[in-house]
Amino acid sequence: MSEQCAIKKVTEITTEEVDRIKAWINTEEYKEKNLAREALVVNPAHACQPLGAQLVAHGFESTLPFVHGSQGCASYYRSSLNRHFREPAPAVSDAMTEDGAVFGGQNNLHEGLENAYALYKPKMIAVFTSCMPEVIGDDLNSYIQNARNEEIIPQDYPVPYANTPSFNGSHVQGYDPMLKSIVECLGGGKRVEGKNNGRLNLIPGFDTCTGNYREYKRIMKAFDIPCTMLADISETFDSPLTGTYHPFPGGTPLDETADVLNSQATIALQSYATKLTTKWMAQNTDAPVETLSMPIGVKKTDELLLKISELFDKPVPEELIAERGRVVDAMTDAHQYLHNKKFAIYGDPDWLLGMVSFLLEMGAKPYHILCSRSNKKFAKTLQALLDTSPYGADCNIWINKDLWHLRSLCATDPVDAMIGNCHGKFITRDLGIPLIRAGYPIIDRVNLHRYPTVGYQGTMNLLTWTVNTLLDQVDATCEDRNFEIMR
Amino acid sequence: MEETNKNNPLEGITKEKTQEIVEETLAIYPEKARAKRAPHMSANDPEDAGCAIRSNRKTVPGVMSARGCAYAGAKGVVWGPIRDMVHVSHGPIGCGYYSWGTRRNLVEGTMGVDVFSAMQFTSDFQEKDIVYGGDKKLEVLCREAKELFPLTKGISVLSECPVGLIGDDINAVAKKSAEELDIPVVPCNCEGFRGVSQSLGHHISNDTIRDHIIGTREFSEPIGKYDVAIIGDYNIGGDAWASKKVLEEMGLTVKAVWTGDGQIEHIAATHQVKLNLIHCYRSMNYMAKVMEEKYGIPWMEFNFFGPTKIAESLREIAAQFDEQIQENAEKVIAKYTAPMQRVIDEYRPRLEGKRLLIFVGGLRPRHTIGAYEDLGMKVVASGYEFAHNDDYERTYPELDKGTLVFDDASELELEKWVEEFRPDLVASGVKEKYVFQKAGIPFRQMHSWDYSGPYHAYDGFPIFARDMDMAINSPTWGLVKAPF
Structure with a gap:
């Protein structure tokens, strides 16, 4: 009996307590405590390295992404991509379990390669790692070589591989080593002195908007310059419904990839997602290797077009010049709705640089800029961009912060709207700040990944969504007497 | 039928x-x-x-297997739906990120204030945590969670692969933190490499409920003879609310739901109920058996999908109680017979x-x-x-x-x-x-x-029927073949 008496009773949280805390989490005091967090991450805006690697693998012709690690990891990356694109994401794992921790993962890798090769008949298997083999220190290079020696896979069969530890960086950092490994595996040593195939290698970086890939292709077509777009996911994740399922519906052709070192030039459109790849390219070819910003907004798109024009000695096509004029027209028409409006934006470093540039062009303030995995160097680059415009004054850069931090920031120092992935919707719900969805993932709205956000056309889309979202907000929240037909 | x-x-x-x-x-x-x-x-x-x-x-x-891992079974299924706890994905960023909000376990309450299950909490391991261990970080993390979310009724620590591989002792940290913070801090060694699927994660999580939770609370009101618990309903799209409604209509009192829209203290006091009703046997049979052995609580399986099985189940459940409940069950079945028949009349011809x-x-x-x-x-x-x-x-x-x-x-x-x-x-x-x-x-x-959902019970069946019909009979299927 006495023991039973000691047992506590079930208690219920009172509405007074809820109301008190609900008010408290919107205060300056709470913000300070929240920003002082050292260990706990709440509602982050970044995923792990292997996701980036898998995205790359999906971007090559008949290529099977292969996760060396626990099977649950592969299921997570796949379902994450499934939900964002509403498309299949075929990938396998070698299903490492406890015994792998003791003996290493070679047996799993070999059995996995044997089965994957036989079952799916891919032209390439792109291997990348999840946590387990990274912690125990599996040696992919020798495991794969052993697989060739034991005739599990043919000697010359391409099996690029990347170490993508989830406990370092984010999906952005996982993109690069996988891409580098693929171009090196297919194109390494294939530089032919004096050869120029007249192509541009274009590297979009970690970009989960299939519309952007199509937009780049359209731009290149307008220039009439053949383009090898590396890790081209536009067909993989936006394939037609015809009644027949194709596991590998598109991707960069492997023979084009094999010739990357003989291209006329290379342009990477995200600096943080492509460092290793561009470095390797620069070391292995004399052709120019340029890294530009993601072409979001007019100026960054201008930079891209000028660079292409310069590298290929071709004028910017008339149709793109006309397009530029149209988007500038649209921006001017709409400037009054964005001028001096404050935005909170969150996402990957390269995307943020593009978005900031676009907002500054509109006279809007990128007021809270949050990157949940980056460094001081990025903060400096971003500050330099802000310093180019009076609308960048007093804007705040938040590095290695998460969306729970952003909630505090928006509660105490509000903005007019947010731009970022769907996870920001909790802030919208709590604080009434509208969200324009862009980035990864978007799993609560349809089709946005099909609409470009880069180039002049993408800028037009962003402008349209942003302005109309703000106007929807006015219509939904204004007093009756201010409700008007015209806006 | x-x-x-x-x-x-x-x-x-x-x-x-x-x-x-x-x-x-x-x-x-x-x-x-x-x-x-x-x-x-x-x-x-x-x-x-x-x-x-x-x-x-x-x-x-x-x-290309569809399987997940033990962590998925622990976080996504058993622990994640408990609404009033902070569930920490302990390890690198990905596991928590990919499983964030994807199981649709709905909850009552104010997110970030008294409920937390739509949020993502992680220790976001970096290389230094792998090298030096993450125990210290976990200790700080628990403190921060309690400070920033003071109404949390507890913390679950759900280990990801590296934690088990580097030899961290989350049990010791959890014990210490639980004492310091005066809330349950439950260590769950559900690393993804354990076992062969989600299933072991369910089992490990059940064991942690056995070891850390069950029997640590008692209901504040006297126990009634019709007190039951729903075990293995995760409130996907509101399933548990639909199930609870029917059981209460027949006169039973649902004291706890494991774990959909779940409250940890109610779960802790479940050893007092008269009968455990199991929907998802696979993920929760372990604790039903523990409660039977340790507290003598009988359990039975039931099936709340579709009116035939619902009626069968209601009669079987009622048979465990007195005539009053049995009579009530018949009344509930009778009440829903016509509306369910209307659903069948509408959709069956098309399906x-x-x-x-x-x-x-x-x-x-x-x-x-x-x-x-x-x-x-x-x-x-x-x-x-x-x-x-x-x-x-x-x-x-x-x-x-x-x-x-x-x-x-x-x-x-x-x-x-x-x-x-x-x-x-x-x-x-x-x-x-x-x-x-x-x-x-x-x-x-x-x-x-x-x-969509709920699909459970009488509230769920009309939605289930509508959804199957629209999937099969959507006019978009007629567009697949191009005319050229």
Whole structure:
């Protein structure tokens, strides 16, 4: 009996307590405590390295992404991509379990390669790692070589591989080593002195908007310059419904990839997602290797077009010049709705640089800029961009912060709207700040990944969504007497 | 509705023919993989124990399995839905990120204030945490969680792979933090490399409830003779609310739900209820058995999919109580008979004779069969991602002789079976959804109810029926073939 008496009773949280805390989490005091967090991450805006690697693998012709690690990891990356694109994401794992921790993962890798090769008949298997083999220190290079020696896979069969530890960086950092490994595996040593195939290698970086890939292709077509777009996911994740399922519906052709070192030039459109790849390219070819910003907004798109024009000695096509004029027209028409409006934006470093540039062009303030995995160097680059415009004054850069931090920031120092992935919707719900969805993932709205956000056309889309979202907000929240037909 | 499977055999499906399909399916594999996969698929024969499916074995490396891991079973299924705790994905960023909000366990309350289950908490391990260990970080993290979320009723620490590999002692940290913060801090060693699927994560989580939670609270009001708990309802799309409503209408008092919209203190006091009602047997049978052994609480399984099974279950549940409850059960069944018949009258003509293939987890490959049959649909093949023998034993009698039963199917196997059986609907998960839709096959995600629901109980069936109808009969299917 006495023991039973000691047992506590079930208690219920009172509405007074809820109301008190609900008010408290919107205060300056709470913000300070929240920003002082050292260990706990709440509602982050970044995923792990292997996701980036898998995205790359999906971007090559008949290529099977292969996760060396626990099977649950592969299921997570796949379902994450499934939900964002509403498309299949075929990938396998070698299903490492406890015994792998003791003996290493070679047996799993070999059995996995044997089965994957036989079952799916891919032209390439792109291997990348999840946590387990990274912690125990599996040696992919020798495991794969052993697989060739034991005739599990043919000697010359391409099996690029990347170490993508989830406990370092984010999906952005996982993109690069996988891409580098693929171009090196297919194109390494294939530089032919004096050869120029007249192509541009274009590297979009970690970009989960299939519309952007199509937009780049359209731009290149307008220039009439053949383009090898590396890790081209536009067909993989936006394939037609015809009644027949194709596991590998598109991707960069492997023979084009094999010739990357003989291209006329290379342009990477995200600096943080492509460092290793561009470095390797620069070391292995004399052709120019340029890294530009993601072409979001007019100026960054201008930079891209000028660079292409310069590298290929071709004028910017008339149709793109006309397009530029149209988007500038649209921006001017709409400037009054964005001028001096404050935005909170969150996402990957390269995307943020593009978005900031676009907002500054509109006279809007990128007021809270949050990157949940980056460094001081990025903060400096971003500050330099802000310093180019009076609308960048007093804007705040938040590095290695998460969306729970952003909630505090928006509660105490509000903005007019947010731009970022769907996870920001909790802030919208709590604080009434509208969200324009862009980035990864978007799993609560349809089709946005099909609409470009880069180039002049993408800028037009962003402008349209942003302005109309703000106007929807006015219509939904204004007093009756201010409700008007015209806006 | 009364017709049983066996009185209504499926045309064109025989044990021999299905066995042939199995042989053809296995032929796609290299020798070693073929030997491994062979015992995992068979033509059903409820009268012949020989058709027993092998299950709960390692996934074959290099095939496209749909399975998740122990962490997924712990976070996504058992712990994650408990609304008033901070659930920490302990380790690198990804696991928590990918499982964030994707199981649709709805909760009552104010997010970030008194409920937290739609949020993502992680220790976001960096290289230094791998090298030096993450225990110190975890200790600080628990303190921060309590400070910033003062109404939290507890913290669960759900380990990801590296934690178990680097030898961290989360148990010691949890014990210390629980004392310091005066809330339960539950260490759950559900690293993804443990076991062969989500299933071990369920088991490990049940064990942590046994070791840290059950019996640590008592209900503040006196225990009534009609007090029950729902075990294994995760409130996907509001399922548990629908289930609870029916049970309460028949006069029972639902004291706790494990774990959908769950409250940890109610779960802790569940050892006081009179009967445990189990919906998802696979993920929660362990604790039902513990409560039976330790506290003498009987448990029974029930099935709240479709009016036939709901009525059967209500009568079986009522039989555990007195005449009053039995009378109430009949009244509840009578009350819903007409509205359910209207649903059937509306949808059955459009779904009659339609065939489906089911491949999900937990209880659904057997429990949803009755609901489909209420609509005139027939299951031609059914399989589980992570079942055990006792799940299959419960499944054979629900299926026609000659239908296909399978375990941990790979995507290629599913493609082959869809090609052979030509079902009108595939009921599976998000990884399979777009594969089959590309092939022109109507599909419903039956883990997440495809962002719909509830599907449980009388509130759920009209939605279930509507959803199956719209999947199969959407006019968009008529556009697939181009006229040129």
